[in-house]
Amino acid sequence: MAPVGSKRSLIKKLEALSKISKAISSDLYLEDILRLIVVVTAEVMKSKVCSLWLVDERDKALKIRATQSISPEYLKERSLKIGEGVVGYVAEENKPMMIYNVLKEPRYKEKDLARKEGLVSMLSVPMSVKDKVIGVINCYTSYPHKFTRSEVEVFTAVANQAAIAIENAGLIMQLFQSEKLAALGKLSAGIAHEIRNPLTSIKILIHSLVDEKATDSSREKDLAVIESEIERVNQIIKQFLDFARPRPPSLELLDVQKVLEETIALLIYEIEARAILLEKQYAPKLPPLPMDREQMKQVFLNLLLNAIQAMNQSGKLKVSIAYRHSLPGIQGGPSVEISFQDSGKGIPEELKTRIFEPFFSTKEEGVGLGLPIAQRIIKEHGGEIRLESSLGEGTIVYLTLPLKERRRSKQGG
16 A cells, blocks of 8 residues: 555644544553554554654663554564664654665664565654654655655654653653652551551550450450451451552443442441431432442442441431433533432531541541542542531532443543
């Protein structure tokens, strides 16, 4: 198939720029963006092979990071110094280079590979941001071809747009890493604090077990407490791992009312024991929702427990499911809203902004991971979670879930 002609170059240029522009505004990881760039470039240039090299600032060398339609072995530890070979020359001079036959070009270092892969003509273009070269992108044909001015312009435009996408992805990943480290520090401090209390209790009780004055009865009680504290540590670690190493939801179309009722059944004894009035208000004939059954039951269970524990005896718990149409000016289609309303004491205004913060809890025995985990799960389902509370008037938690699967963010919540 012949390379792009001048008649189609503008259309192809616009198509390529559009695809790469979408990558700039997306939340794709850097490796995904690099892969997208070589696929789009190979498509728009109708080339046999496309390869992309990035500058490694640490050793001032170019390293191959992505290829299209080439043997996987080509990716193994390929590196060139700035100024070395065709790719190094293009990076150093910051200008395109065309080669009619790579086998006859002295600066081309991969002649064995070219013979094996059937590579003949080459166009190499620098990727620059504000006159700084961050990499080089190449396309090859399998036959002798003299690249036209129009083709060079198209390829250069693609390379410049690709450079912006790569630069943005790098900045986003750096930000994500710094945020991740900060979050890890907070999580580590939180889990250390939460585990310290039961461990202190266990240490004290172990000393009492070996006390000569201890009776069989007291030792039995102490062992029961130790067992309980060990289980508490296990639960803290489990919640921490659920938060720190989440699995993506496995979505299937489910009856949200049925999933909610299954969860309520687990707590009906607790509700009746506390003499709590349970009120249900479910919209009829709701369509099934895309959701992960176990993850959603985990969310429902956590919110129901929070509501129950926020009330004294004879409180009121209202659980509702409603259909919501999309509203003018609001993105997204129709959705289902599930709400949990308790008649508890409510949340003070100064604490509302911290309620989804990891390891923050208003409960004395709370670990403070229930709501952050619930928030992450709902976000990964393409939904939203919000909370309304007035001191002395109780709390309402709203979950909004889409009727159709929405694209989920890689970073979650």
